[in-house]
Amino acid sequence: MRCEEAQDLILTDHLDGRLSEGFERELRQHLAGCERCREFLASAKETLVGLFEKIPSEHLPPAVIESVLDRIEEERSASLAGKLEEVGKGMLVWLGGFRLRPALVFSCVLVCLLVIGIMSGVDRIQAARNETRGLYLASIVELSANNERTIDYGTALEDYFLQERGES
Amino acid sequence: MQDIKGDVVSRAGQGDLKALEMIFKAYGDLVFNVSLRIVNNREDAEEVSQDVLWIIARKIRSFEGRSSLKTWIYRITINAALRYARRNTGKGRFVEYDDTINGGSGGNDVERAADKEQAEAVVQGLLGELSEEQRACIVLRSMEGLSYEGIADVLGIRVNAVRSRLKRAREKLLSRRKEVMRDEM
Ligand SMILES: [Zn+2]
Numbered sequence: 478m479r480c481e482e483a484q485d486l487i488l489t490d491h492l493d494g495r496l497s498e499g500f501e502r503e504l505r506q507h508l509a510g511c512e513r514c515r516e517f518l519a520s521a522k523e524t525l526v527g528l529f530e531k532i533p534s535e536h537l538p539p540a541v542i543e544s545v546l547d548r549i550e551e552e553r554s555a556s557l558a559g560k561l562e563e564v565g566k567g568m569l570v571w572l573g574g575f576r577l578r579p580a581l582v583f584s585c586v587l588v589c590l591l592v593i594g595i596m597s598g599v600d601r602i603q604a605a606r607n608e609t610r611g612l613y614l615a616s617i618v619e620l621s622a623n624n625e626r627t628i629d630y631g632t633a634l635e636d637y638f639l640q641e642r643g644e645s
Numbered sequence: 646m647q648d649i650k651g652d653v654v655s656r657a658g659q660g661d662l663k664a665l666e667m668i669f670k671a672y673g674d675l676v677f678n679v680s681l682r683i684v685n686n687r688e689d690a691e692e693v694s695q696d697v698l699w700i701i702a703r704k705i706r707s708f709e710g711r712s713s714l715k716t717w718i719y720r721i722t723i724n725a726a727l728r729y730a731r732r733n734t735g736k737g738r739f740v741e742y743d744d745t746i747n748g749g750s751g752g753n754d755v756e757r758a759a760d761k762e763q764a765e766a767v768v769q770g771l772l773g774e775l776s777e778e779q780r781a782c783i784v785l786r787s788m789e790g791l792s793y794e795g796i797a798d799v800l801g802i803r804v805n806a807v808r809s810r811l812k813r814a815r816e817k818l819l820s821r822r823k824e825v826m827r828d829e830m
Binding site: 485489492493495520521526528529531532533534535536537545546550 | 670673676691695764788818819
């Protein structure tokens with residue numbers, strides 16, 4: 478084994494304890510007869526292993542975790558409010574267009590009631606399967622599935638409605 | 646470290662904040678330590694850690710378990726920390742290695758290094774000499790104790806590439822340390 482090869486092995490597999498038995502034996506034989514490589518090994522151990530072993534492990538300040546959890550909650554309620562506003566506006570436009578057609582207004586109200594019912598905890602998937610509730614509901618379920626930020630707003634939505642009713 | 650089970654991951658994916666908190670608590674120190682060794686500043690490391698937790702919260706739903714959760718978190722952390730370090734290279738967060746050695750109150754380098762804080766300063770100074778890729782390898786191997794295979798998995802490179810990066814990084818560390826010690830004598 479040449480010095481270059483020995484030092485290569487020392488710097489990698491030997492220091493990391495993954496040198497095969499055969500190579501380990503060859504390396505030992507080389508070291509026995511080569512002072513330069515023995516010195517190289519000693520300084521590699523001191524600098525690359527010894528120093529690093531002294532580095533203490535640190536702890537993440539708990540405030541960092543809390544701030545992230547707080548931010549997630551904030552984002553959820555913000556995106557929930559935004560979504561409701563959008564849905565509300567859409568409904569108004571729709572209703573406005575069909576003001577003079579009571580049957581459509583009636584069906585629209587029906588859809589609103591269904592949406593509220595579903596969002597406030599009725600089994601959503603079962604509801605989406607119901608044929609009369611149709612694509613509109615399916616699209617709402619899909620909308621929530623595609624929204625990256627809003628993971629689950631079942632209970633928050635309930636809160637929102639309770640709060641709205643309480644205020645009015 | 647707490648052991649995180651599959652159901653905790655899937656609950657977190659469904660938006661359960663308690664489950665997410667369990668993951669944060671189990672891996673927060675890992676995230677912080679790796680960030681700290683890469684950006685070399687506590688305040689910055691806290692900022693990186695915060696970003697990493699935020700990314701975990703947003704992406705945990707798409708975590709498919711093809712690698713372990715730990716590997717996945719290491720990967721996010723390394724990427725975030727390297728991105729941060731790159732963006733802030735102008736700030737000169739890394740103290741020159743010479744300064745970490747010569748800035749002390751005199752005395753023998755090895756003696757001082759026996760002190761943990763000094764060792765930390767020396768190591769951080771040395772890490773600052775490495776390229777980002779090399780630094781990531783050294784942090785994962787020498788501080789986090791990952792195997793070559795584990796590092797390859799985290800960094801998305803081959804085991805041979807891990808080996809050669811470690812070799813080049815360590816050659817650089819050794820020669821830099823020798824230079825400084827020679828200058829001191
Ligand atoms: Zn030799």
